[in-house]
Amino acid sequence: MKPNEGRMNRPNSLIGSPVERIEDLRFLRGRGQYVADLALPGMLHAVVLRSPFAHGRIRSIDTSAARLSPGVHAVFTAADIGPEVPVIPLRQEVTSDFQRFQQPVIAGDKVRYVGEPIAIVIAETQGQAEDALDAVAVDIEPLSAVADRAGARAGTSLLFDQAGTNIAGTLTALRGDAEAAFATAPYRRRERFEVQRHTGVPMETRGLLAHWDDARGYLTVYGAAKTPFVNRRTLAAQLGMSPESISMVENDVGGGFGVRGEFYPEDFLVPFAARALRRPVKWIEDRREHLLTTNHARDAECELEVACTRDGRILALRGQAFTDVGAYIRPVGATPSRNIAQVLSGPYSIADLRIDVTLLLTNKTPSGTYRGPGRFEADFFRERLLDLAAADLGLDRVEFRRRNLVREEDMPYRLAEVAPLGLGSECDSGDYAQTLDRCLAEFGWAEKAKLDGQVIDGRRHGIAVGCYIEGGASGPKENARLALENDGTVSVYVGSSAVGQGVETIFAQIASDALGLSLARIRGVYHGSTDYLDDGYGSYSSRSTVMGGSAVIAAADKLKQAIRAEGARRLGCAPEDVSLLGDDGVSANAGRMSLAEVADAKLAADGTFASHKRTYSYGSHAAHVAVDLGTGQVAVLDYVAVEDVGRIINPETLHGQAMGAIVQGLGGTFLEWLQYDENGQLLTGSLADYLMPTATDFPRIRAVTLEEKPSPNNPLGAKGAGEGGIIPVGGVIANAVAAALRPLGVTINALPLSPPRVWERIEASRQAR
Secondary structure, three states, rough: OOOOOOOOOOOOOOOOOOOOHHHHHHHHHOOOHHHHOOOOOOOOEEEEOOOOOOOEEEEEEEEEHHOOOOEEEEOHHHHHHHOOOOOOOOOOOOOOOOOOOOOOOOOOOEEEOOEEEEEEEEEEOOOHHHHHOOOOOOEEEEEEOOOOOHHHHOOOOOOOOOOOOEEEEEEEEEEEOOOHHHHHEEEEEEEEEOOOOOOOOOOOOOEEEEEEEEEEEEEEEEEEOOOOOOHHHHHHHHHHHHHHHHEEEOOOOOOOOOOOOOOOOOHHHHHHHHHHOOOOEEEEEOOHHHHHOOOOOOEEEEEEEEEEEOOOOEEEEEEEEEEEEEEEOOOOOOOOHHHHHHOOOOOOOOOOOEEEEEEEOOOOOOOOOOOOOOHHHHHHHHHHHHHHHHHHOOOOEEEEEEEEOOOOHHHEOOEEEEEEEOOOOEOOOOOOHHHHHHHHHHHHHHHHHHOOEEEEOOOEEEEEEEEEEEEEOOOOEEEEEEEEOOOOEEEEEEEOOOOOOOHHHHHHHHHHHOOOOOOEEEEEEEEOOOOOOOOOOOOOOHHHHHHHHHHHHHHHHHHHHHHHHHHHHHHOOOOOHEEOHHHEEEEOEEEEEEEHHHHHOOOOEEEEEOOOOOOEEEEEEEEEEEEEOOOOOOEEEHHHHEEEOOOOHHHHHHHHHHHHHHHHHHHHOOOOOOOOOOOOEOOOOOOOOOOOOOOOOOOOEEEEEOOOOOOOOOOOOOOOEEEEEEOHHHHHHHHHHHHHHHHHHOOEOOOOOOHHHHHHHHHHHHHHH
């Protein structure tokens, strides 16, 4: 990485500096505290009995034998919850159509995917709870499974009988008049594309420890992540409690990637059991449960059509996409579909557009968000189509892209509005051609282009480039509190959550600069847990740095005012006569005071940053691959990423985010695939079957981050940058493989590009010739 390029002249010293992650010292010393590390006196263990059928009616559940098993304290089913089993509410994209398909916290009359909870067993030990599962007698009448999108559209078997359809709804992105533009366009190209189902697989699986204080009527839940305040409100409503009677504690989190921290059935069942038994209850998800039940993602197909002039001006884009959202609409189950619709145009200026995205219900694990939700899929669809169109028109694919990029003078650039949600957005700032040109230069495009389609040492080589935008900084707001401690240090409290992205370091840097203090004066950054602030919004959609950091700045401004006021009171002067001396305290003509002396007044300040305007990082990626025609194995020989993130807070943590996201994208492009059979049974339920990348798989990756075009939408000028690295990977790699195999007439329209699938495409082309 070359982090200092494009640096603005700044009066501060820490923002923009490669400060080592503060939290890493704790982890390296083995002092991290994950929820699995926790234990409380009298703690019981929970194990969930899950449906072995993808679709079926529950005739009966007999738990009597299980209740008598050694060490068992309780077995809870839907009948034990109460007359109405709570459902998990939507957090985003809330419509009455989608609310019809919300998930109950436990199955009562019907199961709709393999792994759906039908009972929870609580015992003295996890082993005893697992043994008791076998004693639960469940009678389920199997029903025909809806195993794919075609089956969902056919509707011969319905997941929700009362709905009369497996179509949850359609989201439409509209801009201009696509139909009119296509009617007169001199060139049109239509293709069908598909991205496979895969998901985020953090090192740490989900886990919870719930403790009920009967004397206080107070519930504490450890293991909160991502959106603790939202989940507290949800849980409180389900349990009939006030949110103030529940504490959600955020422990260290071994990665989030969008799948950790959403509200799942266990987020109700474990606290419910703790309150019912008046004992602490702990549940830790095993790896098979994770692959089987934690939110899936990506599963989408799209028929996409582009209209152009003969010289390569894109006139219009239209398409019909279908997303497989699984058995229920979970809290953010519609978000990827909305993103597909809204960002299919990417960084290109397209006057006329219509994209319809239909959400289909199947008997699979419900879907949600995974790093770059919908954007990864949309970029694969669009960038693949653009390469095909450029070839048809006899145009250079780089110039084709450059010709259609949104210009800097057109900023802010309005994206298509998504109906019926009424959601619009606009790109805030940027020079998209600049990052494209920088990427080509770093990659050495002109020289590598000579290798396109060439056979070297028995492998065919190919290169490709792609452009993208990354939406971040979701509103509506974030809160922070800064407190001056007795020793003159400052504690920072923020509503953003830590999911591995290094927020303790980032917020310490921001607070330090905003207060004019050294980093040593920041006592600690405390995040996520609901005890710290009255309200918070969490970490998702690349929002934590922009929203949380801006809230820290707002709180810092108020704390400085309070310090001046207190200094003035003690020194007998007006606040405007008081100077802040950083670590050395305050001074005025009447004298000086240390921060510790000022801190006797126990000063603290709250800050809020509110905004519905998103930020848009942007960039270009390029790849060089070599394909073994005999095995279908694709080697990534070089990968270059260039992104402009507005303003860099910490180049080291940003570099880690970029590199990690690219590797995740390569894993989803080549390896990861949640496959089901025709009965809705997951075939890849372990890491022996669900393949993931390792450090040696993709050794040649280079990332360059720029800060040329700060965002005008927040005081930091920063843009969300946690997801950009993953967004263009599928499209860039697919185009590089297609370029390598173009002399053979091979088409690449679907992911993943595993060796067997690439080999099959090569063989199919040979047979066709």
